[in-house]
């Protein structure tokens with residue numbers, strides 16, 4: 001789907017709200033906090049803004065956020081387990097504002113961030129930004145995947161292959177699948193007016209994942225730590241516009 005100039009305003013509004021919620025939730029990510037409580041606060045923020053959660057009711061999912069702790073790769077379900085010192089967690093929020101979808105996630109730490117975990121967060125965030133730099137008209141989706149994969153593997157880490165980014169706009173998920181690995185020059189060509197997410201998941205160990213019996217929670221098979229960052233972007237003549245940058249100017253208030 002190719003969007004018009006006016007559609008960028010709608011995506012900016014939805015993206016900014018999702019990013020603001022991720023800014024505002026940071027102070028509640030503390031040792032001893034339950035992820036169900038974090039999700040309850042996010043639900044209140046979405047409603048308080050007069051927006052709608054895209055994930056409540058989506059494919060039977062019943063929460064306003066996915067919260068994925070330590071070796072959970074993605075789709076972690078908010079629950080009553082309390083956060084421990086050193087836990088790293090991805091909080092993923094998708095909101096709908098005037099019909100437009102804003103989908104973003106970032107990493108937080110409860111208590112003190114370990115050195116290996118800090119390197120994982122840094123590499124994962126940098127890989128997203130390298131993917132966004134490759135997102136310009138005339139490049140291909142393979143250029144985005146190659147930029148991410150090459151950098152991550154040079155750092156001795158691995159890119160999850162089992163989940164990908166996606167087109168979005170007035171719908172949550174649309175083609176194309178946005179792979180976080182690939183070969184330069186392959187795949188569809190990027191065009192002005194394309195809206196999609198880039199949401200790389202990076203593991204300290206092997207790329208392999210499995211889904212738990214709850215049919216949602218994806219974990220690393222080798223139990224190594226995993227991190228993810230996600231932005232919703234739009235392709236412009238100059239390159240890419242990021243709809244979900246933190247309004248507070250800091251992508252990761254707790255860490256970077």
Ligand SMILES: CCc1ccsc1-c1ccc(O)c(O)c1
Nearest residue numbers: 055058059061066092103199230
């Ligand atoms: C919980 C929402 C959901 C359900 C099935 S896939 C999915 C999901 C979660 C986070 C995302 O960024 C996304 O694009 C989809």
Ligand SMILES: [Mn+2]
Nearest residue numbers: 092103104230
């Ligand atoms: Mn998301």
Ligand SMILES: [Mn+2]
Nearest residue numbers: 103197199230
């Ligand atoms: Mn997404």
